[in-house]
Amino acid sequence: MSASEVRHAGLNLGNTDELTHEQAESAIFGFWVFLMSDAVLFALLFATYGVMLPATVGGPTPASEYKMLPAFLETLELLTSSFTFGMATVAMKHAASRGELLGWMGVTLILGGAFLGMELNDFVTMFGDGAFPTRSGYLSSFFALVPLHGLHVFFGSIWIIVMMIQVVTFGLDARVKINILRLGLFWHFLDIVWVAIFSVVYLQGLIQ
Amino acid sequence: MSGPRDTRRDEIRSYGIGYGLALGLTGAAFAIVHWPGFVSTTTLVVVLGLALVQIVVHFRFFLHISLPRSARDDLQLILFSTLIVILMVSGTLIILFNLRARMM
Numbered sequence: 001m002s003a004s005e006v007r008h009a010g011l012n013l014g015n016t017d018e019l020t021h022e023q024a025e026s027a028i029f030g031f032w033v034f035l036m037s038d039a040v041l042f043a044l045l046f047a048t049y050g051v052m053l054p055a056t057v058g059g060p061t062p063a064s065e066y067k068m069l070p071a072f073l074e075t076l077e078l079l080t081s082s083f084t085f086g087m088a089t090v091a092m093k094h095a096a097s098r099g100e101l102l103g104w105m106g107v108t109l110i111l112g113g114a115f116l117g118m119e120l121n122d123f124v125t126m127f128g129d130g131a132f133p134t135r136s137g138y139l140s141s142f143f144a145l146v147p148l149h150g151l152h153v154f155f156g157s158i159w160i161i162v163m164m165i166q167v168v169t170f171g172l173d174a175r176v177k178i179n180i181l182r183l184g185l186f187w188h189f190l191d192i193v194w195v196a197i198f199s200v201v202y203l204q205g206l207i208q
Numbered sequence: 209m210s211g212p213r214d215t216r217r218d219e220i221r222s223y224g225i226g227y228g229l230a231l232g233l234t235g236a237a238f239a240i241v242h243w244p245g246f247v248s249t250t251t252l253v254v255v256l257g258l259a260l261v262q263i264v265v266h267f268r269f270f271l272h273i274s275l276p277r278s279a280r281d282d283l284q285l286i287l288f289s290t291l292i293v294i295l296m297v298s299g300t301l302i303i304l305f306n307l308r309a310r311m312m
Contacts, residue, residue: 006277015215029281036289043293047300054308057305072238079230082270086223094216188270192263198234199259203241207255 008032010185011089013177016040020174024181031182035189042193045145046200055137062138063207065131067122071202074118075194076151081111082191089184092177098167105164108187112157119150142201149197159183226269233262 006012008028053062081158088104095101133143163183166176237258240251267273273282 006272007279009271009273009278011283025279031280032282032285036285039289040292040296043297044300047297050301051304068238068242074235075238076231079234081228081265082230082266083223083227085222086226088272090216090219090300135307147252163265185271188266191270192266195234195259195262195266199237199255203237203255204252206241207251208244 008181010181010188011086011093011094013060013181016093017174017177018120020177023174024178027178028185029183031185035185039193042145042149042196045141045148046196049141049145049201052137052141057136059136060126060129060131060139062201063208065126065129066202068207070118070122070204071198071206074115074122075198077111077115077118078191078194081115082188084108084111085184085187089180092172092180098172101172102164102167105160105167109157109160112153112160116150116153116157119146123147140208141147146197146201149190149193152186152193156187158192159186169206222269225264229265229269230262233258233265237262 007014007021007025009021009032010028013024084104085108088101091100091104131139133140160183163176163180166179172174221259237255240246240254240258244251246254267286273286275283
């Protein structure tokens with residue numbers, strides 16, 4: 001049973017690469033600790049947002065600033081990118097060719113870029129309406145929470161580019177494989193944070 | 209025991225199921241806000257409930273966390289983080305909403 005044992009969060013490499021699978025346990029647990037502490041940080045920003053929500057001081061309100069269609073499309077982009085990164089890790093685990101892995105990572109990168117572009121467009125539109133972080137407590141907490149997630153997606157995208165370069169230069173050795181597993185956890189985690197953002201921030205603001 | 213090709217198909221199917229479920233839950237949450245059928249409080253509760261279910265789906269199908277199979281350290285860390293989050297978030301909300309009610 002030890003071959004198929006689940007040793008860590010995310011896709012396990014048992015059955016195909018035992019040696020890396022052995023090393024991955026402690027390496028990925030360390031990253032898991034970071035992700036959980038990041039989750040606590042986001043949860044407190046959500047709490048701040050919930051408290052600040054009525055503090056609009058006559059300025060822009062959630063109902064006037066949020067638009068459903070962009071929020072829905074951004075959700076679809078991030079959700080699909082989570083699925084395509086899952087496909088990338090499955091390809092890494094089983095496929096002999098690097099092309100499939102690089103292809104799925106490329107699709108994930110494009111979806112992440114599209115998400116960032118739409119989100120930036122949202123922020124620019126909000127600035128155009130005079131919805132600056134300094135306008136009210138509500139907007140301060142909004143711009144502390146949502147762009148922090150966007151910043152995570154931005155650095156995740158840079159990490160994808162770095163890993164694609166490493167796959168090409170170093171090939172699929174144990175270090176590269178474990179890093180891609182970590183990156184997968186990070187990317188799926190960002191999607192989970194986004195589920196909370198579109199529900200608590202966007203949909204709550206749009207309920208009539 | 210199944211061969212590697214079978215487990216590969218299983219893994220792809222697992223991601224596919226997770227993706228399908230997540231799409232359905234997302235669609236339901238947006239639909240209920242777009243075409244409101246309840247009073248706003250009920251809608252909010254349903255949206256937050258759907259989000260909670262979707263988070264569990266993501267943990268199960270994308271992060272491969274399942275109660276009987278995952279490593280014990282991972283599960284304990286998730287439970288501890290959840291405890292911390294519940295304590296800090298609910299504490300913040302209770303104290304500050306109480307404060308606001310008293311200042312009004």
